[in-house]
Amino acid sequence: MSEMPKRPILVLLASHWLSMLGTALVTLAGFSWLFLLPTNLRGRVENPYIGLLVFVAIPIVFFVGLVLIPIGVFLGKRRIAATIETLPDRRSALRRTGIFFAAMTVANLVIGSQLSYRAVQHMDTPQFCGQSCHVMKPEFMAHELPPHEAVSCAECHIVPGANGWLHAKMAGTNQLFAVIFNNYPRPIESAMEDNKLVSSAETCQNCHERERVVGPRLRIITKYKDDEQNTRTETVLMMLVGGGASGGIHGTHMGAGVHMRYAASDKKRQTIPWVEYRNAATGIARTYLASDAKAEAVSALPTFDMQCVDCHNRAAHAFGQAEHAVDSALASGEIAAGLPFVKKTAVELLKADYKSGEEADKKISAGLGKFYSDKYPEIAKKRGGEIQAAGHAIAGIYAHNVFPDLKVTWGTYPNNLGHVDFPGCFRCHDESHATSDKKTITQDCGTCHNAVAVEETAPDVLKTLGLAAKLDKAKETK
Ligand code: HEC
Ligand code: HEC
Numbered sequence: 337m338s339e340m341p342k343r344p345i346l347v348l349l350a351s352h353w354l355s356m357l358g359t360a361l362v363t364l365a366g367f368s369w370l371f372l373l374p375t376n377l378r379g380r381v382e383n384p385y386i387g388l389l390v391f392v393a394i395p396i397v398f399f400v401g402l403v404l405i406p407i408g409v410f411l412g413k414r415r416i417a418a419t420i421e422t423l424p425d426r427r428s429a430l431r432r433t434g435i436f437f438a439a440m441t442v443a444n445l446v447i448g449s450q451l452s453y454r455a456v457q458h459m460d461t462p463q464f465c466g467q468s469c470h471v472m473k474p475e476f477m478a479h480e481l482p483p484h485e486a487v488s489c490a491e492c493h494i495v496p497g498a499n500g501w502l503h504a505k506m507a508g509t510n511q512l513f514a515v516i517f518n519n520y521p522r523p524i525e526s527a528m529e530d531n532k533l534v535s536s537a538e539t540c541q542n543c544h545e546r547e548r549v550v551g552p553r554l555r556i557i558t559k560y561k562d563d564e565q566n567t568r569t570e571t572v573l574m575m576l577v578g579g580g581a582s583g584g585i586h587g588t589h590m591g592a593g594v595h596m597r598y599a600a601s602d603k604k605r606q607t608i609p610w611v612e613y614r615n616a617a618t619g620i621a622r623t624y625l626a627s628d629a630k631a632e633a634v635s636a637l638p639t640f641d642m643q644c645v646d647c648h649n650r651a652a653h654a655f656g657q658a659e660h661a662v663d664s665a666l667a668s669g670e671i672a673a674g675l676p677f678v679k680k681t682a683v684e685l686l687k688a689d690y691k692s693g694e695e696a697d698k699k700i701s702a703g704l705g706k707f708y709s710d711k712y713p714e715i716a717k718k719r720g721g722e723i724q725a726a727g728h729a730i731a732g733i734y735a736h737n738v739f740p741d742l743k744v745t746w747g748t749y750p751n752n753l754g755h756v757d758f759p760g761c762f763r764c765h766d767e768s769h770a771t772s773d774k775k776t777i778t779q780d781c782g783t784c785h786n787a788v789a790v791e792e793t794a795p796d797v798l799k800t801l802g803l804a805a806k807l808d809k810a811k812e813t814k
């Protein structure tokens with residue numbers, strides 16, 4: 337370099353290519369930040385990739401630049417000293433430089449703290465966790481449905497506090513590498529299978545009281561048969577949820593002083609050969625062993641404390657079964673229940689093999705259209721709009737539950753709340769688990785619910801409760 341600049345600030349910044357690069361990066365990021373100030377102050381954007389750019393990439397560029405400047409100054413210190421020697425008024429030059437750096441530091445602190453605050457905040461949003469990372473798309477989409485759509489990913493997946501946050505971001509970085517190198521498992525393991533799920537005591541129980549007493553809760557399960565009329569049936573269960581000292585489902589497992597542990601012989605925890613029940617309030621302790629299990633083999637298995645997610649494991653990411661998902665869409669009117677054989681056809685279309693989501697999207701709508709034009713040409717003509725809407729709804733069900741590229745399909749993630757689709761409660765409640773004095777874990781049908789009606793068309797109980805007409809109304813108006 338033949339001609340060194342004469343202004344002391346430029347002397348510092350231009351003394352080494354690293355500090356020049358640093359200055360360029362800080363300026364670039366600073367201007368981008370100014371340009372995007374409205375977005376930054378709002379703290380959210382719709383598009384996940386813009387979110388990554390605004391809240392993560394710009395701050396990284398900014399801080400890398402800030403770090404490079406002093407490194408460059410340090411590396412170029414000899415040249416700086418030499419140049420400063422040649423300046424006519426060294427004292428005032430140094431003062432001006434000092435003021436300049438003080439002002440820049442204040443500005444950088446403001447911009448930097450705002451940038452990092454937004455970055456940290458952004459990294460906890462469902463958008464960052466679920467959308468920036470396509471591997472988590474199934475969980476992201478399931479999370480958009482009630483009841484937890486307003487609860488952020490972080491509230492269930494990260495231990496509260498700075499430590500938990502750091503831990504989660506480190507795990508996230510590992511996952512990022514797995515995605516970059518394309519060596520993550522497909523389907524990705526469930527959080528419990530992976531043994532990574534934060535204890536319910538630090539998540540669920542921040543919002544839900546462990547010992548709250550819940551009265552008997554009415555559950556109405558609407559289903560449609562495979563026949564031409566898609567005959568509607570209702571199952572009516574009184575769930576004996578209970579809680580605290582009142583026993584019932586919650587009280588027995590989660591009451592004060594109750595501590596249950598179990599051993600699982602598979603990672604998905606679907607086979608549970610050993611269960612221990614302790615109650616500090618009553619002093620009762622019982623150990624149950626499955627009839628086909630050997631005590632020595634069981635003692636080598638990992639054990640887990642029973643918590644909310646042992647039953648409510650799909651509280652935020654419930655993937656449906658094809659049949660139930662179609663039932664719900666029929667009940668809500670998204671699929672017109674008046675279309676002949678629409679239940680049966682929809683389930684068949686949903687369970688067929690497709691190579692990608694796009695292929696399914698096209699073939700499902702087309703398949704439904706073809707079914708009616710082949711078998712019911714009159715209906716196809718008259719009710720084209722309903723058929724199209726139904727095709728759209730069925731394709732939507734597929735998009736929410738099956739992800740061919742991630743190998744997530746019907747039943748990939750078992751739901752432990754129940755016993756009809758998956759072993760669920762019956763993993764333990766199978767009358768085969770017994771104490772040494774032959775007390776078993778009950779499967780008595782009236783223990784957990786009173787089944788007032790099971791798949792009945794127009795059950796009396798709904799008339800008694802004054803609900804029959806209301807449910808029919810819901811069907812008519814849709
Ligand atoms: C209400 C609590 C809750 C919220 C909110 C929540 N999760 Fe989960 N998540 C869980 C539980 C519980 C599991 C464990 C499921 C299991 O092991 O069967 C889980 C599992 C997962 C898994 C592992 C794969 C699987 O399906 O088991 C991923 C990935 C995941 N969640 C991502 C997310 C993302 C992304 C968000 C935000 C968009 C989110 N979660 C919000 C509770 C929650
Ligand atoms: C940040 C607070 C929050 C956290 C954390 C949270 N929940 Fe919830 N949960 C709610 C709210 C609010 C509702 C009620 C939603 C509604 O009524 O629409 C709800 C609803 C539920 C319901 C459904 C109740 C019903 O009437 O069907 C269950 C079950 C449930 N939560 C279990 C869990 C479990 C299990 C976890 C931990 C994995 C958890 N929740 C974590 C806030 C939370």
Ligand code: HEC
Pocket residue numbers: 536540541544545546550553555575577585586589590642643644645646647648753
């Ligand atoms: C032994 C299994 C089991 C455990 C453990 C369990 N639950 Fe439940 N919970 C159920 C069942 C079953 C229902 C009733 C579901 C239904 O209505 O169909 C229920 C209902 C609920 C509801 C809805 C209550 C209402 O007002 O209607 C909430 C909320 C809930 N559980 C949260 C939790 C939380 C939080 C924990 C942990 C402290 C927990 N559960 C532990 C099985 C369990």
Ligand code: HEC
Pocket residue numbers: 584585588589598608611612613622624642646647752753754760761762763764765777778783784
């Ligand atoms: C990990 C094993 C395990 C799972 C899974 C499990 N339970 Fe239990 N449950 C037990 C044990 C053990 C007892 C008996 C406790 C005792 O010795 O008093 C019990 C007792 C009960 C009782 C009280 C029974 C009585 O005679 O009063 C109810 C109600 C109950 N469970 C409901 C459920 C429901 C509903 C589910 C599924 C959502 C479920 N349990 C899942 C282990 C389990």
Ligand code: HEC
Pocket residue numbers: 555557571753754755756761762765778779780781782783784785787790
């Ligand atoms: C350990 C507790 C427990 C026992 C014992 C039990 N159930 Fe259930 N049952 C449940 C739970 C939990 C659900 C799911 C409720 C829900 O969907 O929220 C359920 C759901 C059902 C359903 C509705 C399922 C559907 O999707 O249509 C039927 C029918 C049923 N049980 C019948 C029985 C019969 C028959 C027995 C006796 C052999 C029995 N249950 C024993 C806990 C139990």
